[in-house]
Amino acid sequence: MKTIRLTAAQALVRYLIAQKNEDGDPVIPGCWAIFGHGNVAALGEALYGVRDSFPTWRGHNEQTMAHAAIAYAKAKNRRQAMAVTTSIGPGATNMVTACALAHVNRLPVLLIPGDVFASRAPDPVLQQVEDFDDATVSANDCFRPVSRYFDRITRPEQLLTALPRALSTLTDPERCGPVTLSFCQDVQAEAFDWPESFFAEKTWHQRRPAPDAGALMRAVDAIKSAKRPLIVAGGGVLFSGATEVLKAFAEKHRIPVAETQAGKSSLAASHPLNLGSIGVTGASAANAIAADADLVIGVGTRFQDFTTGSWSVFRNPARRILAINVTAFDSYKHDALPLVADARVALEMLGEKLGGHQAPAVDPELKRTWMASVAAATDAPSGNALPSDGHVIGAVQRQSGEDAIVVCASGGLPGELHKLWQAERPNGYHLDYGYSCMGYEIAGGLGVKMALPERDVIVMLGDGSYLMANSELATSVMLGQKITVVVLDNRGFGCINRLQRATGGESFNNLIDTARHVVPSDIDFAAHAASLGAIAEKVDGIEALEEAMKRAKTSDRSHVIVIDTDPMITTEAGGNWWDVAVPEVSERTQVNAARENYLKDRANQRAFD
Numbered sequence: 384m385k386t387i388r389l390t391a392a393q394a395l396v397r398y399l400i401a402q403k404n405e406d407g408d409p410v411i412p413g414c415w416a417i418f419g420h421g422n423v424a425a426l427g428e429a430l431y432g433v434r435d436s437f438p439t440w441r442g443h444n445e446q447t448m449a450h451a452a453i454a455y456a457k458a459k460n461r462r463q464a465m466a467v468t469t470s471i472g473p474g475a476t477n478m479v480t481a482c483a484l485a486h487v488n489r490l491p492v493l494l495i496p497g498d499v500f501a502s503r504a505p506d507p508v509l510q511q512v513e514d515f516d517d518a519t520v521s522a523n524d525c526f527r528p529v530s531r532y533f534d535r536i537t538r539p540e541q542l543l544t545a546l547p548r549a550l551s552t553l554t555d556p557e558r559c560g561p562v563t564l565s566f567c568q569d570v571q572a573e574a575f576d577w578p579e580s581f582f583a584e585k586t587w588h589q590r591r592p593a594p595d596a597g598a599l600m601r602a603v604d605a606i607k608s609a610k611r612p613l614i615v616a617g618g619g620v621l622f623s624g625a626t627e628v629l630k631a632f633a634e635k636h637r638i639p640v641a642e643t644q645a646g647k648s649s650l651a652a653s654h655p656l657n658l659g660s661i662g663v664t665g666a667s668a669a670n671a672i673a674a675d676a677d678l679v680i681g682v683g684t685r686f687q688d689f690t691t692g693s694w695s696v697f698r699n700p701a702r703r704i705l706a707i708n709v710t711a712f713d714s715y716k717h718d719a720l721p722l723v724a725d726a727r728v729a730l731e732m733l734g735e736k737l738g739g740h741q742a743p744a745v746d747p748e749l750k751r752t753w754m755a756s757v758a759a760a761t762d763a764p765s766g767n768a769l770p771s772d773g774h775v776i777g778a779v780q781r782q783s784g785e786d787a788i789v790v791c792a793s794g795g796l797p798g799e800l801h802k803l804w805q806a807e808r809p810n811g812y813h814l815d816y817g818y819s820c821m822g823y824e825i826a827g828g829l830g831v832k833m834a835l836p837e838r839d840v841i842v843m844l845g846d847g848s849y850l851m852a853n854s855e856l857a858t859s860v861m862l863g864q865k866i867t868v869v870v871l872d873n874r875g876f877g878c879i880n881r882l883q884r885a886t887g888g889e890s891f892n893n894l895i896d897t898a899r900h901v902v903p904s905d906i907d908f909a910a911h912a913a914s915l916g917a918i919a920e921k922v923d924g925i926e927a928l929e930e931a932m933k934r935a936k937t938s939d940r941s942h943v944i945v946i947d948t949d950p951m952i953t954t955e956a957g958g959n960w961w962d963v964a965v966p967e968v969s970e971r972t973q974v975n976a977a978r979e980n981y982l983k984d985r986a987n988q989r990a991f992d
C-alpha cells in the first residue's frame with residue numbers, strides 16, 4: 384500500500400479538497416477560521432499549505448462566520464457546504480448556537496472546533512472545562528445534542544472513518560445537518576502514514592429515493608378522493624430542485640399551493656395557484672383554503688407551529704395530512720399519511736399515477752382580495768407618520784429586481800416578509816425561521832452572496848438584531864462581497880413588546896424606552912456601519928428610502944440604509960392564532976382577560992386523538 388506521511392490536520396484538509404458533488408464542484412469549497420490555541424498551529428499550518436486551492440476566510444465571530452457558512456449551504460440548496468474551525472473553549476462554544484441553527488433547518492456545515500489535549504499531558508490547558516467526575520467531558524460536548532453527527536478525534540487514524548461518515552451526513556438528504564469533528568489539538572499535529580487512496584477524488588451523488596409502491600398508491604387514493612386539497616410547500620421543494628415539477632404538478636391537477644417560511648419562492652408569487660404564505664404569518668387566501676382543506680399535502684415541510692398555527696390552521700375535522708418528505712422522521716409525525724421520498728421524484732410519480740385527475744377549482748377572488756391587502760400594507764404612505772415594516776418592505780421590493788434575494792431571520796420582519804414579499808424566482812426568499820436567530824441576518828447575507836454572486840442580496844433586519852451581531856459586515860467589505868442592508872430602527876424589540884402586550888403584559892424590558900436606563904439610548908446605526916467600512920446612510924421616509932436603494936444598487940461595496948419605523952404597526956390582514964402560554968393567575972386584569980381569550984382560541988387547536 385502506498386502511503387503518505389501527513390499530520391492529521393493536513394490529511395483532513397487534503398481529504399476535503401478531493402470531495403466533489405455531482406456537478407463537479409467541491410462539496411466543501413473552503414473554510415472559515417478564527418484561530419487560537421487548539422487550531423492555529425496544526426490546522427492553521429495545513430490550511431496555509433493549500434490556501435491557493437482551498438480558501439480560508441477570516442470572520443470576526445465564531446457564531447456569525449458559521450452563520451455565513453450555513454447560509455451559503457442553504458443558498459446552494461445543500462449541494463455545497465463550508466467548513467468552520469475555531470480554537471478550543473470560548474471560540475468553540477461561541478459556535479454552538481450556529482450548530483443548533485443548522486440542525487433545526489436541516490442544513491449542512493462542517494464544524495471543526497479545536498479540543499483539549501488527547502494525551503492530557505498539560506491538563507488543564509487554558510480554557511479547559513474540568514468535569515469533576517467525568518474525564519472525557521470537554522466544553523465541546525455542548526455540540527452533541529445539536530449536531531447530526533458528532534465525533535471527537537483522539538487519534539489521527541480515526542479520520543479514516545470519521546471523514547467519510549462526515550461527508551455522507553453532509554450530502555445525504557435525509558440525514559443532512561451539522562457535523563462536528565471535535566479535533567484534539569495534539570492529534571491535529573500528529574503525523575501518520577495515510578493510504579494514498581484515501582485522498583483520491585470522490586463524487587457524492589444526491590440520493591433521490593423513490594416512494595414505496597404501496598405508500599404511493601395510498602397517496603394517490605387520498606388525492607383522488609380529496610375535494611379540497613392544498614399543497615404546503617416547504618424548504619424540501621427547494622433542496623430537492625423540485626420547483627418546476629411542483630409547478631407542473633399543481634397546474635396539471637389544479638391543486639393550490641401555500642408556502643412555509645422555508646418553502647417561500649418554491650412557486651412564483653404571481654402564479655395563480657400560489658395562494659401565498661400559510662399559517663400564523665400567512666395570507667388570507669392560503670389560510671382560508673387551509674381551514675376547509677380535507678387533504679393537506681406537505682412537500683418537504685416539518686409542519687412547525689408557525690405553519691400549522693399551533694394546529695389551528697387546518698380546521699376541517701375530516702382533514703388528513705399527506706406528508707411527502709425525504710426524511711422518514713418528518714413524514715411519519717403528526718399522524719400523517721407518510722410518503723417517504725425525494726420531493727421531485729414523489730411529485731413526478733404521483734403525477735403519473737394521477738393521470739388527468741383535477742381537483743375542483745379555487746375561487747380566484749381569494750387571491751385578488753389578498754393581493755389588495757398586500758397593496759394596502761406596502762404602498763407608500765401619505766403624511767409624515769413613521770413608516771411601518773410593511774411600507775419599508777414595499778419600498779425595498781419596488782426597488783429590487785426579480786432576481787434579488789431578501790435575507791432575514793428574526794424580529795417582526797419575518798412575519799411581515801412572509802405575508803408581503805413577492806418572490807418570483809426560486810431562492811429569492813432566504814429566511815432562517817427554523818431557529819429565528821437574531822444575528823443571523825448580516826452574516827447570512829454574506830454567505831448567500833458568496834453562494835450566488837450574480838444576484839443582489841438584500842438583508843433586512845431590526846435594530847435589535849443589528850446590535851446583536853453586525854461584525855461580519857466588515858468581513859463583507861473585506862472580502863468584496865457586496866450586500867445591501869436595510870436596518871429598521873424601531874428602538875427596541877418591537878415584536879416581543881407587541882407579544883407582551885397581546886398577552887396582557889405591560890411594556891417592560893423590550894423597547895429601549897421602557898427598559899431600565901440611566902442615560903436614554905440614541906444609537907447612530909449609520910455611523911456604526913460606516914465605521915466598519917460600509918457605505919452607510921440614514922433616510923427619512925419611504926421616498927428617501929427608494930432613492931437610497933437606487934444608490935445602493937450601484938455601490939461598489941456593502942451599503943447600509945437605516946430608517947426609523949413604528950414599533951406598533953403590523954399587517955392585520957391574514958395571519959392566524961399562535962399558541963403562546965398566558966399566565967393562569969395574575970394580579971393584572973389585562974393578563975386575566977388575555978388568559979380568557981387564550982382559552983377560547985385554544986379551543987380551535989387540534990385535539991390529540
Ligand SMILES: Cc1ncc(C[n+]2csc(CCOP(=O)(O)OP(=O)(O)O)c2C)c(N)n1
Pocket residue numbers: 793794795796818819820821822844845846847848849873875876877878879
Ligand atoms: C438570539 C436570539 N435571542 C432572542 C430572540 C428572541 N427575540 C425574537 S425577536 C426579538 C427582538 C428583535 O428585535 P429587532 O431585531 O429590533 O426586531 P423588531 O422586533 O423590533 O422588529 C427577540 C428578543 C431570538 N429570536 N434570537
Ligand SMILES: [Mg+2]
Pocket residue numbers: 794845846847871872873874875876877
Ligand atoms: Mg426593533
